[in-house]
Amino acid sequence: xxxxxxxxxxxxxxxWMALDGDAxxxxxxxxxxxxxxxxxxxxxxxxxxxxxxxxSTVVDRRIADDRTPPASASSARALVGGVVARLAxxxxxxxxxxxxxxxxxxxxxxxxxxxVATFELLHARGEGDRSSERxxxxxxxxxxxxxxxxxxxxxxxxxxxxxxGAVVRQIAPDTTDALGATMxxxxxxxxxxxxxxxxxxxxxxxxxxxxxxxx
Numbered sequence: 001x002x003x004x005x006x007x008x009x010x011x012x013x014x015x016w017m018a019l020d021g022d023a024x025x026x027x028x029x030x031x032x033x034x035x036x037x038x039x040x041x042x043x044x045x046x047x048x049x050x051x052x053x054x055x056s057t058v059v060d061r062r063i064a065d066d067r068t069p070p071a072s073a074s075s076a077r078a079l080v081g082g083v084v085a086r087l088a089x090x091x092x093x094x095x096x097x098x099x100x101x102x103x104x105x106x107x108x109x110x111x112x113x114x115x116v117a118t119f120e121l122l123h124a125r126g127e128g129d130r131s132s133e134r135x136x137x138x139x140x141x142x143x144x145x146x147x148x149x150x151x152x153x154x155x156x157x158x159x160x161x162x163x164x165g166a167v168v169r170q171i172a173p174d175t176t177d178a179l180g181a182t183m184x185x186x187x188x189x190x191x192x193x194x195x196x197x198x199x200x201x202x203x204x205x206x207x208x209x210x211x212x213x214x215x
Contacts, residue, residue, distance in 0.1 A: 036072040144160050145160060
C-alpha cells in the first residue's frame with residue numbers, strides 16, 4: 001500500500017511507511033518514523049504553498065488520509081509547525097546560503113524540502129530520550145536529498161544538495177570542516193552546483209495556525 005498523493009507529487013512509497021526499518025541506517029537514532037514524518041511535512045507544506053489553505057487543516061487531513069502512524073504524525077506536525085513558526089528566519093537563511101536563487105523563485109517542491117531541512121539544521125531536535133540532541137547535519141542533508149529524489153528529479157537532487165551545502169557553510173562552517181572526506185555531499189558543493197530551479201511562488205504567507213515545534 002502507498003499513501004495517496006496530491007496534485008504534482010507522487011505518493012509516499014511503502015518502504016517509507018514502515019516503523020521497523022534497518023536500525024543500522026540510523027546511527028544517530030532518528031528512525032523510519034521520522035523519515036516518513038518528513039515526507040508528510042513536505043507534502044503538507046507544498047499543498048499550503050500552492051493552495052494557501054490553513055496548514056493545520058492540511059496536516060490533519062494528510063495524516064488521516066495516509067493513516068500515518070502516531071510517531072510519524074507527531075514528527076510531521078512538529079516539522080510543519082516549526083517551519084510555519086520560523087518561516088522568515090528559514091527563508092533568510094536560504095537566501096544567505098544561495099543568494100542567486102531568491103526563495104520565491106525556487107520550485108515549490110524544492111522550496112518545501114529546503115524549508116524542512118533548514119528548520120532541522122537550525123532548530124529540530126530528537127525525540128524521547130534523544131530530545132536534547134539536534135538532528136545531525138549528515139541526517140538533515142541526506143534526508144533532504146532522498147526527499148528530492150522521491151518528489152523531484154535528479155536536477156532537484158543536485159539543487160537541494162547544493163543549496164543545503166551552502167547553507168551549512170553559512171551556519172556551521174566548523175561542522176563542514178570537521179566532517180571532511182566523510183561528508184562528500186558537503187565537499188562537492190560550490191556555487192556552480194546550485195543549478196537552475198523552475199520559478200515558484202511563496203504561498204505560505206500568514207500561516208500561524210499550526211503549533212510550532214519546540215526548539
